Amino acid sequence: xxxxxxxxxxxxxxxxxxxxxxxxxxxxxxxxxxxxxxxxxxxxxxxxxxxxxxxxxxxxxxxxxxxxxxxxxxxxxxxxxxxxxxxxxxxxxxxxxxxxxxxxxxxxxxxxxxxxxxxxxxxxxxxxxxxxxxxxxxxxxxxxxxxxxxxxxxxxxxxxxxxxxxxxxxxxxxxxxxxxxxxxxxxxxxxxxxxxxxxxxxxxxxxxxxxxxxxxxxxxxxxxxxxxxxxxxxxxxxxxxxxxxxxxxxxxxxxxxxxxxxxxxxxxxxxxxxxxxxxxxxxxxxxxxxxxxxxxxxxxxxxxxxxxxxxxxxxxxxxxxxxxxxxxxxxxxxxxxxxxxxxxxxxxxxxxxxxxxxxxxxxxxxxxxxxxxxxxxxxxxxxxxxxxxxxxxxxx
Amino acid sequence: xxxxxxxxxxxxxxxxxxxxxxxxxxxxxxxxxxxxxxxxxxxxxxxxxxxxxxxxxxxxxxxxxxxxxxxxxxxxxxxxxxxxxxxxxxxxxxxxxxxxxxxxxxxxxxxxxxxxxxxxxxxxxxxxxxxxxxxxxxxxxxxxxxxxxxxxxxxxxxxxxxxxxxxxxxxxxxxxxxxxxxxxxxxxxxxxxxxxxxxxxxxxxxxxxxxxxxxxxxxxxxxxxxxxxxxxxxxxxxxxxxxxxxxxxxxxxxxxxxxxxxxxxxxxxxxxxxxxxxxxxxxxxxxxxxxxxxxxxxxxxxxxxxxxxxxxxxxxxxxxxxxxxxxxxxxxxxxxxxxxxxxxxxxxxxxxxxxxxxxxxxxxxxxxxxxxxxxxxxxxxxxxxx
Numbered sequence: 001x002x003x004x005x006x007x008x009x010x011x012x013x014x015x016x017x018x019x020x021x022x023x024x025x026x027x028x029x030x031x032x033x034x035x036x037x038x039x040x041x042x043x044x045x046x047x048x049x050x051x052x053x054x055x056x057x058x059x060x061x062x063x064x065x066x067x068x069x070x071x072x073x074x075x076x077x078x079x080x081x082x083x084x085x086x087x088x089x090x091x092x093x094x095x096x097x098x099x100x101x102x103x104x105x106x107x108x109x110x111x112x113x114x115x116x117x118x119x120x121x122x123x124x125x126x127x128x129x130x131x132x133x134x135x136x137x138x139x140x141x142x143x144x145x146x147x148x149x150x151x152x153x154x155x156x157x158x159x160x161x162x163x164x165x166x167x168x169x170x171x172x173x174x175x176x177x178x179x180x181x182x183x184x185x186x187x188x189x190x191x192x193x194x195x196x197x198x199x200x201x202x203x204x205x206x207x208x209x210x211x212x213x214x215x216x217x218x219x220x221x222x223x224x225x226x227x228x229x230x231x232x233x234x235x236x237x238x239x240x241x242x243x244x245x246x247x248x249x250x251x252x253x254x255x256x257x258x259x260x261x262x263x264x265x266x267x268x269x270x271x272x273x274x275x276x277x278x279x280x281x282x283x284x285x286x287x288x289x290x291x292x293x294x295x296x297x298x299x300x301x302x303x304x305x306x307x308x309x310x311x312x313x314x315x316x317x318x319x320x321x322x323x324x325x326x327x328x329x330x331x332x333x334x335x336x337x338x339x340x341x342x343x344x345x346x347x348x349x350x351x352x353x354x355x356x357x358x359x360x361x362x363x364x365x366x367x368x369x370x371x372x373x374x375x376x377x378x379x380x381x382x383x384x385x386x387x388x389x390x391x392x393x394x395x396x
Numbered sequence: 397x398x399x400x401x402x403x404x405x406x407x408x409x410x411x412x413x414x415x416x417x418x419x420x421x422x423x424x425x426x427x428x429x430x431x432x433x434x435x436x437x438x439x440x441x442x443x444x445x446x447x448x449x450x451x452x453x454x455x456x457x458x459x460x461x462x463x464x465x466x467x468x469x470x471x472x473x474x475x476x477x478x479x480x481x482x483x484x485x486x487x488x489x490x491x492x493x494x495x496x497x498x499x500x501x502x503x504x505x506x507x508x509x510x511x512x513x514x515x516x517x518x519x520x521x522x523x524x525x526x527x528x529x530x531x532x533x534x535x536x537x538x539x540x541x542x543x544x545x546x547x548x549x550x551x552x553x554x555x556x557x558x559x560x561x562x563x564x565x566x567x568x569x570x571x572x573x574x575x576x577x578x579x580x581x582x583x584x585x586x587x588x589x590x591x592x593x594x595x596x597x598x599x600x601x602x603x604x605x606x607x608x609x610x611x612x613x614x615x616x617x618x619x620x621x622x623x624x625x626x627x628x629x630x631x632x633x634x635x636x637x638x639x640x641x642x643x644x645x646x647x648x649x650x651x652x653x654x655x656x657x658x659x660x661x662x663x664x665x666x667x668x669x670x671x672x673x674x675x676x677x678x679x680x681x682x683x684x685x686x687x688x689x690x691x692x693x694x695x696x697x698x699x700x701x702x703x704x705x706x707x708x709x710x711x712x713x714x715x716x717x718x719x720x721x722x723x724x725x726x727x728x729x730x731x732x733x734x735x736x737x738x739x740x741x742x743x744x745x746x747x748x749x750x751x752x753x754x755x756x757x758x759x760x761x762x763x764x765x766x767x768x769x770x771x772x773x774x775x776x777x778x779x780x781x782x
Contacts, residue, residue: 028674032667039663069563071492074459075555077598109459119648122457175456176633208460209631241561268427272664275423278416279671285412286678342651347459349649 007303011311014294015287016318022287026319029283032276033323033371034330036269037364041331041356043265044363049355050342051255056191058251060224062135065217068241072254072346073107073216074124078242080104080212086219086240091229093220103132104214106204109348110175110197112164114341121341123164124348125154125197127204127214135218136188144169144184149200152207155184157194159351163341167197178207192251195341195351218247254345273371280375284316288383295383296391309384316376317369324368328361399699403707410679417675418715421758424668425719425751426726431657432747433727439654440579442647445639446512447613448477452606452623453642455633459484461602462632467502470606473622475615480505481603483589486555489541496537497584498551500592506532509609513580520545520571528591531567534582535574543569551585556596565595578742608636665758673762676708680766687770688778701771708763709756716755720748 019026065086066076083104092100106127114121126132129149133139147153156167166173171182180199188194205212221227230244245253288295295308336356344350408414436443452470454460467481480502487498503525507514516524516532524530531551533543543549550564557563567587575582593600610619620636627634637645680687687700720743727741 024674025678028670031670035663035667039660067557069492069552070554072554075486109457111455111457114648116652117648119645121645121649122459176454176460177629177631241557268660271423271427272660272667275420275664275667275671278420278423279667282413282416282671282675340651343649 004304004306007307008310011298011303011307012314015291015311015315018291019315019318022283022290025283025286029276029280029319029375030323030326032279033320033368034327036272036276036371037324037327037368038330039272040265040269040367041328041360041364042335042354043261043268044360045331045335045354045356046340047258047261047265048357048360050258050350050352052355053190053192053350053352054251054255054344055248056189057193058246058248059135059137060246060248061221062247063219063221063227063230063244064247064250065219065230066215066243066245068243070243073105074109074346074348076107076215078104078214078217080214082240082242083214083217085237086217086230086233086242089230089233091222091226093222101131101135101220103129103135103218104201105129105132105216105218106201106208106210107215107346108204108208108210112160112349113166114349115163115165116340121164122343122348123160123197124195124346125199125204127201128198129201132201132218135220136193138189139193140187140189142185142187144182147183147199150203151200152178152180152203153183154180154197154199155186156182157196157198157351158185158187159194159339159341160197161185162339163195163349163351175207190353192344192350192352195349221246257345258342269367273367277371277375280316280320280371281378283319284312284376284379285382287315288312288379288386291383292386292390295386296388299386299388300391305384308386309380312380312383313373313376316379317372320368320372320375321365323371324365327368328356328364331364332356399703399706403703403710406679406683406703406707407711413675413679414711417672417711418718420668420671421712421715422719422722424664425716425755426722427664427719428661428751428754429720429723429743429747430726431661432750433723433741433743435654435657436744436747437579437741439647441581441643442640444513444577444579445643446609447638447640448610448616449509449639450608450610450616450620450623450636451639451642452608452634452636454605455624455635458605460632461604462606462634464601464603466627466632466634467603467606469626470608470623473619473626475611475619477609477611478505478508479609480509480607481589481605482607483592483602483604484555485551485587485592486553487551487585488554489549489551492552492554494541496551498553499584499586500589501586503530503586503588506586509607513576514573515576516571516573524570524586527568527570528588529566529568530570530588532571532573532586533569534584535572536582537585538569538572543572545569545572551587553596556592556598558595559597561597565592607639665754669758669762672708672712672758673765676711676762676766680704680770684773684778687773688775691773691775691778697771701767704767704770705760705763708766709759712755712759712762716751716758720751 066073067078070076087100087102092102095101108125109122110125111120112123142158147155160167167182169182169185173180173182186198225246227244227246234240234242234244299305299308335354338354339351341349341351454462464481467479470476471479483500485498485500487496488494489496507521524532547569548566549569550566552563558565573582610616616638623636624634690700691697724743727743730741
């Protein structure tokens with residue numbers, strides 16, 4: 001038994017050590033596998049980054065109330081009366097004076113110029129209050145200062161700075177007849193809120209002629225994840241036609257928008273993988289045929305055909321593994337951290353960065369090894385079946 | 397023995413390798429054909445947009461409303477043929493995920509402005525105009541949900557609610573329109589603005605934007621200036637742009653999909669180039685002695701050069717044409733899936749021509765190195781190199 005393993009080991013080493021002799025063919029197969037893996041990981045890291053950005057925005061301790069069926073903040077409308085009623089529900093955290101902690105917010109869309117294409121793009125502008133800041137926990141003013149309530153002042157998220165022009169610190173922007181000044185740049189630790197413009201909710205109401213209406217209410221939950229009190233209130237009061245979700249669930253629902261990209265990425269890389277597989281098979285058959293005599297000689301001096309099989313198979317696996325790692329590195333270097341933006345569920349731009357993760361990396365390596373396994377299996381079978389008599393033929 | 401026969405024999409001397417190489421070329425062109433067709437379909441909105449049409453939206457952003465009074469004012473401007481106003485209804489059918497692109501429009505003007513794109517039976521068009529609750533449905537939507545002429549269907553809105561509090565409106569399907577070009581998007585449905593405006597519960601008398609048809613594209617610039625000047629310094633300033641510019645801007649909001657597609661196609665080709673290239677070099681090297689024999693027999697060097705190059709070009713064309721055929725079959729299949737909500741995706745002649753060019757180039761690049769080495773091969777070395 002032991003001898004079989006040592007035989008296999010010897011043949012594997014021989015195969016791998018002889019790879020430089022077939023350098024160019026092996027190189028071609030490695031390259032093919034690496035491109036396939038790089039394409040797969042690019043798609044996966046894009047969708048992953050998008051999801052992470054939105055999930056990072058959602059908190060379990062906050063619930064978001066929207067008009068029933070609206071699905072996005074932009075589509076929702078809540079009158080001030082509705083806001084006052086729903087915030088009397090049970091299960092909302094109270095401040096030191098016993099008042100519920102909530103933030104009614106406005107959400108309008110304004111034009112910004114996308115840096116990459118120099119075209120207009122929909123940017124979300126949020127009317128918010130001091131409570132709204134506290135509900136998001138990690139808001140930090142990076143430059144400038146906070147806006148003053150009651151004035152046309154805006155603070156712009158850090159992602160806005162990166163992807164869109166026209167909102168630099170100190171610039172004045174016109175929305176219709178009104179003029180606004182960017183007085184600060186804020187960060188929320190990379191979450192989706194960073195791709196927004198924030199201003200005072202009351203000012204936004206009057207300047208955009210929204211009367212006393214809002215679009216959403218965020219409430220701080222007394223108990224993280226527990227929205228039963230709010231749901232009960234909605235059920236009991238016929239005036240309330242509202243959807244209540246934890247903020248985490250709300251954003252998770254919107255993070256699925258690019259899930260089609262995951263499918264597309266897998267389909268494309270699978271089809272391209274078939275092409276790479278053809279390359280791997282080509283390489284390995286060539287490898288076997290160039291080593292026919294060597295393999296047959298080994299068999300003649302007593303090596304088993306199992307060792308010939310594993311020798312060829314492991315050569316293929318090594319090639320594909322190297323290809324997989326190179327592909328993953330390519331996508332890590334060129335894709336990971338790449339910032340871009342797309343139209344999100346709210347009809348507005350969501351700025352996000354491509355994010356590679358160990359789990360995605362694993363997917364890439366599995367795909368590469370899959371190609372290597374199949375690409376090596378059939379040539380390995382041929383190697384195992386080579387007649388011993390070949391060893392005694394001269395020439396060839 | 398003709399050269400072609402020799403090329404064929406050389407190609408298939410190792411059937412397995414021939415098949416594998418052919419297969420990888422086939423894969424590359426299947427991807428190429430399919431993605432290129434998708435890209436055309438995706439950009440069709442820009443390509444098909446008419447030169448004599450403008451879009452006028454609120455200057456802040458196109459999601460902000462305009463007062464309905466603007467329509468009458470704009471209509472008086474010299475050089476304008478017709479104006480249709482539209483509202484985004486935010487419609488969905490039964491499930492909020494099943495979005496239906498629903499527009500509340502001025503039913504009398506829709507065809508005046510967009511008639512070049514939409515084909516409707518005259519009697520259906522008339523019936524739709526007469527029925528307040530009538531709805532004009534695109535062929536693609538009708539197919540997707542199995543709607544037929546005369547059906548009464550409910551559409552919900554994720555933005556508006558009716559004055560009775562519900563979000564469901566009922567409509568009669570009075571007409572199903574098709575596109576004048578297979579690439580025209582028939583995923584939209586049109587409802588009466590009046591019906592929508594009178595039954596929704598908040599913010600009446602506002603429109604989303606105006607579609608404008610000018611008498612002559614040459615007048616566009618002047619008309620645009622006149623419209624936007626008219627509303628400068630008002631509560632609702634407008635921004636008017638040619639339809640092409642608007643559609644392009646809208647697509648670019650989605651992010652750079654074209655770039656993504658192009659890079660995948662490029663990557664796929666790169667793989668194939670490498671694989672085919674190396675196996676060509678290999679197969680010629682294996683035949684060194686044979687080429688030596690041929691030269692000895694009196695085959696001229698340039699003839700051998702042509703044969704080797706011809707071999708790789710034949711290979712890429714065989715694989716490439718099969719790949720395009722596969723892409724055509726696949727797209728045809730997609731176009732017959734009722735749930736697939738896009739306009740017909742087709743391989744346009746320009747894509748095919750481009751693909752043929754790429755095949756020739758691929759064949760040339762992969763064949764030129766082995767061909768040159770075969771050309772230069774010295775008989776003595778060839779026969780002694782074993």
